[in-house]
Amino acid sequence: MSDQRSLFHQQVYQPDFLDPKASAIPTFSLLQQKGELYPTAKAPDLSKEKALKIHDTFLFIRALDERMLASQRQGRISFYMTEIGEEAADICSAAALKPEDTIFAQYREQGALAYRGFSVDQFMNQIFANELDLGKGRQMPVHYGSKALNYVTISSPLATQIPQATGYAYGLKQDKKDQVVICYFGEGAASEGDFHAGLNMAAVLKAPVIFFCRNNGYAISTPAHEQFAGDGIASRGTGYGIKTLRVDGNDALAVYEATRLARKIALEEHQPILIEAMTYRLGAHSSSDDPSGYRSKAEESKWQEQDPVARFRNWLIKQGWWSQEEDEASLAKHRKQVAEAMKKAEKLPKPALDTLFSDVYDELPWHLEEQLEEAKAHILRNPTAYPATAGRLVK
């Protein structure tokens, strides 16, 4: 190893400070709102089957988000987060990958998981934290994960998944796997130190990871202009030595094509890629948030007109692949399935008491065994105070 910096770089003889405003990054777009391509744009190679699967996932997520938000309002679940307005960003990027590529998500990418095949029952089991939840009812709603679908379990601390995605991708390269990692995060999370750590390490260690930023304008109540002063997130990519593209996040075709190319470059050139998808969080941050306190209806309706689902539907109809009637029938079908699955999941019991202590380690160490016994004995002495678990304990 040695110092590989060049001694012979271009020199100037006046102090010429670079102005960050001088080099705004353009946005890659293909599809207009009415479903027409831009004049010189070329549609990606997307089969009818795949296009309809993408749209079906759009409608499922709309139905799921709508019903779950209502359930939270009714007090049937503790918490929820919708992804309304951002469906094209995660669903179309996931559609451009292979099922064996691994996804590290933040929390507003349930669409990518649905596209991978997470069933409506699996969604419900996690949200209701019942005994069939893959996560054993330990995490808040919307913290999904599935080994079978290569979707790494979500955690609440923001941006922690970014350097992890880098490590995972490095491991794939070590195994000579023809696979990449995609790592989703919002523009707010990109202010965390882990964003810097993860991107810099990926560039230096040449990890095949696609960093996918959903720049939706807000981190809870904080607008993007209070988050950063530079040209969004994309402008940071080249500083790390990472190939970067800004894309219209409400344009399903552009997101699909951007991600497809990113995957190709990441694999062929063994290097990370940064995609910044410009979009808008049409819903509240979460069920615990009311956006009317920090933004206007006028602003929201301006973005409502940019709805990614409607835009893609318009394109499908123009292709002759879909109709308004089919669209309404499909949405109604998803709404019914969601409602039925919810009723089923709601009735299932909570996980058993021993799952409170298992999986802290691979095996139960002595102190957790002691504490499990202590908890059991206490519950058996006071069964009425613990109706969910008491009846299932063996004396």
Added chain:
Amino acid sequence: MSKMNLLQAVNSSLETAMQQDERVLCFGEDVGAFGGVFRATSGLQEKFGKSRCFNTPLTEQGIIGFALGLAAQKQVPVAEIQFADYIFPAFDQLVNEAAKYRYRSGNEFNVGSLTVRAPYGGGINGGLYHSQSPEAYFTHTPGLKVVIPRNPHQAKGLLLASIADDNPVLFFEPKKLYRASTGEVPDEHYLLPLGKAEVVREGTDITLVAWGAQVQVIEAAADLAAEKGISCEVIDLRTLLPWDKATLVASLKKTGRLIINHEAPKTSGFGAELAASLQEACFLHLESPILRVTGWDTPFPLALEKEYFPNALRTLDAIQSSMDF
């Protein structure tokens, strides 16, 4: 068998692990061609290539986050944090992520193959940021294991066991002993059990417990006490989480007295956990209060390092007061 110092034993352990399993990767700041600022990874890049032993950018949160991704992908990362004092930028990745990975996913994913090595402890004129003993911050975190060796033989056997263990392990190496502690170490692969304390010296009047470099200190205190006719049982805890309660309870039921010694500050140090748990378990057997001989509740000083240290003489004072109670 070869005569090695503690540093050479760590190096031998890493080499053995990398030889045995090509998924073992060693990385951190200056770990690559240079072989680490203490030389713990010396020669490994030469032997196993740049893709398995390499430098990372200078970012502790990045190193641990990266290691977690590798572990989730089923590589076997052995990450180095240059000094335990600098592990705090990675605290979030260790406490919120590493420790909870298996639990929060319902065992869909885990990072059990992770080992984090970090030189720790004082005694090298390291001042505030090259002397700390942060183990108690981590023993408060369910999901982690915390292991500390006291000599070269243990360093190799416990490090190999930490690498093999299917849980994230923090392996703190007493840097004061890197070159000071020497001994015979098998050249081949061997494991020492995690979660097991070792009775270093049997005794009947009082139990002394410590870990890492402080085991030498309590042994010296036991020698001084022997001159006064006091028989000390000396125990090296070796693993702090989960710790070996059975061995300590058995010892305490025999001697009825206990001194805990650690270099870290007293308040909320790991000694507090031991004292409280053993008081619960051995109340009727105790002849005197459990005493802690520890660092003071101050940052780790430079000029007054000697006065800060919970040395043999302070330990002897505690032994005497326990016996006189």
